[in-house]
Amino acid sequence: MTRVLIVGAGPAGMRAAETLSNAGLVPVVVDEAARAGGQIYRRPPEGFTRPGEKLYGSEAGKAAALHRMFDALVRAGRVDYRPHSSVIGFSGNEALLLGAEGTTAIAHDLLILATGATDRLAPVPGWQQAGVYSLGAAQVALKSQGVALGRKIVLAGSGPLLTLVARQLRKAGAGLAGVLDTAPLAAQAAGGMRMAAARPLVTARGVAMRAGLGRLYRAGVTLQSIAAGADGPNAVHWRDAWGRPRTTPCDTVALGWHLQAETALADLAGVPFDWSATWEQWLPRTDDAGRAGRGIYLAGDGLRLLGADGAEIAGRLAARACLADLGHDIPAGDEASDRRRMARMRRFADGVARAFPWPAQMVAKLPDDAVICRCEGITAGELRATLPLSGPEANRVKSLGRVGMGRCQGRYCQRAGAELIAAGAGTTPEAAGRLRMQPPVRPAPIAALCRMVRED
Structure with missing residues (x-):
């Protein structure tokens, strides 16, 4: 049977799993958390007494429905769910999965990345x-x-x-x-x-x-x-x-x-990127259904910052694209309805980006003694001093000045670093380029990497 690997069990990943399951496939769903839900619908441990209305507010009903749906799929064996696990890299058609017992190389035919977003700092x-x-x-x-x-x-x-x-x-x-x-x-x-x-x-x-x-x-x-x-x-x-x-x-x-798309795995999977002037960050390049080529699909905030409702739609679209590429018939009515709703989500997201802009001037004017890279303790002054040697290219600045070399791999300093590079060189953050990701995308114990098991 065709194996589809879904990375992420937030709204996008859960809806993608449901769509594939309804078509007769049993997708493998990998997620770092103990329970499915993602960040927006994150679930507390079993026995936690705070009601959903306090955890999720007006979205409590949606959260509960998603949780019930996914839990039912797992109980019925229609989804192969792997919690407490992180995909830290790829090798050919294998995903390197870090779990409590070590590292597992999972072979897959198709890959859906629903990795969500992180804070933009x-x-x-x-x-x-x-x-x-x-x-x-x-x-x-x-x-x-x-x-x-x-x-x-x-x-x-x-x-x-x-x-x-x-x-x-x-x-x-x-x-x-x-x-x-x-x-x-x-x-x-x-x-x-x-x-x-x-x-x-x-x-x-x-x-x-x-x-x-x-x-x-x-x-x-x-x-x-x-x-x-x-x-x-x-x-x-x-x-x-x-x-x-x-x-x-x-x-x-x-x-x-606001947020930035979590794109580390998309980068390692070879997905191309474009600069988004709207969001002022690098975002993966796909078609409207999330196809990124070579059996790779993206959905949710890891592709476009559209929120939980948009992520659910994107998860269904990516899964249907996956099914269509496998030769399955896709109901035209469902597809058209989701595409109309997705267009509305994009218009809303465009308004969000305009309403809450990135504070470019505040960052560009940081004093020299301000720390810009928390992992490595690099200051704005040290980055500026690197520019005469590195030139205005982010990866050379990283190599010579260590900004982005810490455990977060630039997730929290890359955007601000590009702003300082642009201000110092009289160019733009886009021209500074995008930091290249390196595996593993999360810190991993050497012992776990030494215990590699292959799962066909």
Whole structure:
């Protein structure tokens, strides 16, 4: 039987698995988490008592339905589910799967990558200190363990996740000290009109969540620094939309500027990339169904940042493309309906990108002593000093200056590094190029790599 490997068990991966299963295939689904759901519908451990309404808000019904559907497929043996496992690389038609028992090489005929997204971070002086997290990390702690990471939390950055995490923390009873958004109100209004035209109800819910934050929320800010003592952060220094200096006392900071597609495995699989001026990041190149060529398909936020609903549609489209390439008949009505909905999701996402832009000027003006690469402790000044030797090319800067050589492989510093390269060389972040990924894409014990088992 044809073996289809799906990497990721979020909304895109789960819907792709369902579509393939309904066609008689038994896909292998690999996921790093203990339970399927992805980041947006992340599930707590068994026996966790917080209800879905508190974990997922207005999306609780969708989350529960997806969880039930996928769990039923696994129980019926219609999906070969591999939790607690990470694909760390590829060798020909084999995926290298890292699990608790070592590394397994899984042969596959077709590959669907539904790897989701990660936080997009902009360096702020002081962000390398303990007690400074990403918005996604704060959300994971809350959903997985019911833990707020502090008592006086400052959330800073921009994008829908900023408001969502703030609301989730407040509903859980956590102490919020401030919500600082670098996006100007004018940009939010212009992008918000596009969002409302595409998905009015979703936009209205977002506006209501924002209004519920009251005076905690500030728009159009410029982050200056994060001050810390022996016990971690104690204040965030920032300027308001009128340039006036402000200070917010805190004990925890979480940062995030919307999301970036998680594309490491797509890179290792040989998928081509294009620069997205809309999202200001490199994104995989596919057709409208997610085909990337050579039996590889992409779906969800690892392809385009369209949110949970868009990811479900993308998962079905990628699975149908897979089935069509195998010679299966695809119902035309279902395909046409999903493509119409996908077009609406893209219009909404375009509005999101315009409403919450990447803070390019704030990053370009980082002081020389600001750490840009947290893994390696490289400062903005050290990167700038590399440019006369490396030239304005990201991989040469990485080789000579070590920015992007740490355990995250540039996931959190690549975009900011490109901004500094562009500012120093008088070019653009696109011209700086894209860092090449190297296997393993996650830190892996040498002992696990030595225990390789092949699974045909």
